[in-house]
Amino acid sequence: MNPRTHDTLIAAGASVGLFVLWELSVRLFKIPPFVLPAPSQAIASLLPVWGVVVGHAWQTLWTTLAGFGIAVVAGVLLGAAVGTSKPLNLALYPILVGFNSVPKAALVPVLVLWFGIGTVPAILTAFLISFFPIVVNVATGLASVPPELREVLRVLGSSRLEAFTRVSIPFSMPYFFASLKVAITLAFVGTVISEIAASQKGIGYLMTSASSQFNVPLVFGGLLLIAIMGIALYAVFAILERRLVGWAYRSQNA
Amino acid sequence: MPFIELSNVSLRYDNGYLAVEGVNLSIAQGEFVALVGPSGCGKSTLLRVISGLRPPSSGQATVHGQVVRGPIAGIGMAFQNPTLMPWRTILQNILLPLEVSARHKQQYRQNPKPYIEAARELMASVGLAGFENAHVWELSGGMQQRASLCRALIHQPEILMLDEPFSALDAFTREELWQAMQVLYMSRKPTVILVTHDLREAVYLSDTIYTMSTRPGKIAYARRVEFPRPRALELTYEDEFAHIVKELREQIGGMRTQISGLKGVGA
Numbered sequence: 390m391n392p393r394t395h396d397t398l399i400a401a402g403a404s405v406g407l408f409v410l411w412e413l414s415v416r417l418f419k420i421p422p423f424v425l426p427a428p429s430q431a432i433a434s435l436l437p438v439w440g441v442v443v444g445h446a447w448q449t450l451w452t453t454l455a456g457f458g459i460a461v462v463a464g465v466l467l468g469a470a471v472g473t474s475k476p477l478n479l480a481l482y483p484i485l486v487g488f489n490s491v492p493k494a495a496l497v498p499v500l501v502l503w504f505g506i507g508t509v510p511a512i513l514t515a516f517l518i519s520f521f522p523i524v525v526n527v528a529t530g531l532a533s534v535p536p537e538l539r540e541v542l543r544v545l546g547s548s549r550l551e552a553f554t555r556v557s558i559p560f561s562m563p564y565f566f567a568s569l570k571v572a573i574t575l576a577f578v579g580t581v582i583s584e585i586a587a588s589q590k591g592i593g594y595l596m597t598s599a600s601s602q603f604n605v606p607l608v609f610g611g612l613l614l615i616a617i618m619g620i621a622l623y624a625v626f627a628i629l630e631r632r633l634v635g636w637a638y639r640s641q642n643a
Numbered sequence: 644m645p646f647i648e649l650s651n652v653s654l655r656y657d658n659g660y661l662a663v664e665g666v667n668l669s670i671a672q673g674e675f676v677a678l679v680g681p682s683g684c685g686k687s688t689l690l691r692v693i694s695g696l697r698p699p700s701s702g703q704a705t706v707h708g709q710v711v712r713g714p715i716a717g718i719g720m721a722f723q724n725p726t727l728m729p730w731r732t733i734l735q736n737i738l739l740p741l742e743v744s745a746r747h748k749q750q751y752r753q754n755p756k757p758y759i760e761a762a763r764e765l766m767a768s769v770g771l772a773g774f775e776n777a778h779v780w781e782l783s784g785g786m787q788q789r790a791s792l793c794r795a796l797i798h799q800p801e802i803l804m805l806d807e808p809f810s811a812l813d814a815f816t817r818e819e820l821w822q823a824m825q826v827l828y829m830s831r832k833p834t835v836i837l838v839t840h841d842l843r844e845a846v847y848l849s850d851t852i853y854t855m856s857t858r859p860g861k862i863a864y865a866r867r868v869e870f871p872r873p874r875a876l877e878l879t880y881e882d883e884f885a886h887i888v889k890e891l892r893e894q895i896g897g898m899r900t901q902i903s904g905l906k907g908v909g910a
């Protein structure tokens with residue numbers, strides 16, 4: 390068996406195992422569905438309302454991607470500023486850390502006040518919660534470039550800009566991709582927090598309304614959907630990472 | 644007229660540390676110069692001043708009769724660490740200077756074939772034949788260092804700055820690369836400044852050796868070496884060679900006893 394398939398089997402096996410354990414426990418201990426539904430019940434609860442569920446899932450997905458997209462742009466720009474300029478680093482880092490310490494759930498009401506309920510506060514929450522790891526990683530990557538690597542180019546006649554694009558950018562790419570995987574999952578958290586508090590669309594809203602009708606299996610169905618979308622997007626970025634900056638991993642294993 | 648000249652160069656780093664003071668140095672075109680001295684005496688700092696990566700706090704460096712005011716293009720550099728780029732293959736790493744140096748980049752872009760051929764020959768001359776498409780992490784430290792030397796040489800620079808490039812290697816590899824270095828030097832006659840801790844290496848390779856003293860860094864002593872090239876490795880075991888090594892050793896030893904003497908006074 391090739392090692393790649395082997396790894397995939399371990400990963401898939403563990404997830405399947407978890408669901409089997411969950412299913413068996415619920416059946417064995419006769420846990421009532423309004424406390425903890427079995428995964429089969431959670432999935433079954435989605436089927437009759439599938440059309441509606443897909444609409445909500447789509448809403449959550451694109452809201453997350455929009456917030457994440459803004460986070461990538463803002464994160465890269467801020468990270469580049471903090472990572473390449475000492476004064477900007479000194480000025481911005483404390484502000485960024487302070488800002489990151491604020492619970493984003495607490496910001497949702499403020500965003501609603503400014504933008505009304507719906508998609509806009511959800512996009513902004515997804516953005517606010519996910520841009521910090523991108524900033525930190527991009528800044529760390531740029532600041533870790535060995536000075537000799539840049540000096541080699543400078544004494545060949547490269548401008549600072551060329552040294553930056555040829556050395557600093559590729560060098561910090563692995564840091565950037567590592568942060569994308571964290572950021573995309575955080576962006577889902579942001580979207581759902583905001584949908585739960587202030588929206589009439591999205592999986593977050595689906596879960597609140599299911600919960601108010603004591604439809605606990607549907608709440609868990611919603612949770613499963615979020616997890617699945619999260620894993621799928623994480624996988625997309627993990628694959629992109631392997632493709633684009635695989636050298637970083639192989640050079641560490643050597 | 645000297646090719647590279649330092650006149651009264653001092654450099655104080657931002658933290659206030661005076662790294663080198665009042666350094667005067669003349670290097671002729673095509674001369675092979677070694678800088679030796681204790682760690683931290685400012686050898687790398689002098690290389691930075693000459694290459695224009697750091698402006699001196701006072702005094703000036705001239706290269707080719709022109710005052711250095713910013714990085715001067717077309718230098719080949721190699722360091723103690725190979726500093727290769729892991730996102731490029733070995734051959735791509737070695738070709739990098741051709742992509743960026745103004746003297747070559749246009750021609751290289753239009754017709755890369757002869758350059759690639761030259762790179763392959765250069766690689767073969769240091770024992771790297773067959774590793775063109777290898778990745779950086781597939782090579783041992785010594786092989787990466789060879790690749791780094793090829794990168795420093797591929798664009799036929801007029802000036803070569805070698806900052807302890809052999810010091811992390813095992814003794815056999817090191818002596819092998821001394822010989823390879825000598826061959827490359829003789830075929831192209833660049834002006835070379837080699838920083839090293841190894842006095843045998845300095846004597847084997849150089850025309851002139853400068854020893855430096857520390858705190859702040861100053862040129863303490865200069866020694867010409869007149870052995871004709873090519874120099875055989877066996878030369879390093881001959882009396883005359885050993886004599887020069889001993890002389891340099893005593894120079895640096897003298898500086899060291901002064902330092903420990905000062906410590907004794909303080910204690």
Ligand SMILES: Nc1ncnc2c1ncn2[C@@H]1O[C@H](COP(=O)(O)OP(=O)(O)O)[C@@H](O)[C@H]1O
Pocket residue numbers: 656657658660662681682683684685686687688689
């Ligand atoms: N960027 C820097 N900022 C402050 N001090 C430095 C810097 N670079 C080197 N130094 C100091 O200057 C002295 C000379 O350094 P260097 O030229 O690297 O010495 P060498 O190459 O001879 O070992 C050392 O004491 C070192 O600590």
Ligand SMILES: [Mg+2]
Pocket residue numbers: 686687688806
């Ligand atoms: Mg040094």
